[in-house]
Amino acid sequence: MKHFLLYTFVTITIALLSCTKVHKTSPQKDATTVDDDLRKRESTFYGFKMKKLDGSVLDFQTLKGKKIFIVNTASKCGFTPQYEQLEQLHKKYGEELVILGFPCNQFGKQEPGSSEEIASFCKLNYGVTFTMMEKVNVKKGDDQSPLYRWLTDPSENGWNDEAPSWNFCKYYINAKGELKDFFNSNIKPLDEEVIKVISK
8 A cells, every 4th residue: 555655655756746737839940041941740640540549541731731739648647637627628610620639558557448448438538530540659769659759859849849848738730730839738739829829
């Protein structure tokens, strides 16, 4: 029992320390920005093909012209109720904004379920209708998902090196395929700073 309580305390402490309120915005590009570099970064983002939770493939080419909100999710986390606000965000903006949820089991092992179990949990508990993807690794390292490598490597996305510090970190990509903002876990999907960015 003592070991369990110690583990719980350590897990909660790590989560709180790693989720200091963070919102990073891409720096303003000056007039000398090289267009070829921007086109390269855009084509890299739209070049991804990844599996959804149901096993079908999402070709990112189909996302051109849409705003994208990418979130690493978990079913057994203190931030899990953010699913509700993500669904509200999805309904608020409709086809204008595509929300992609990426389950991940790397933080506190809080997403241990199979694809079927995750899909059932999201539907039954939060009525999720936005796109849920297959489970991935989001931390920097050899097994990091190529998409998350793009999101967290400035040489690929142009400016950001911030990787998820816990579940429910968020990346915003504009309709041109540019990574524009990063929001940490404790910034909720319906918080003012998120809505302000999406509404631009």
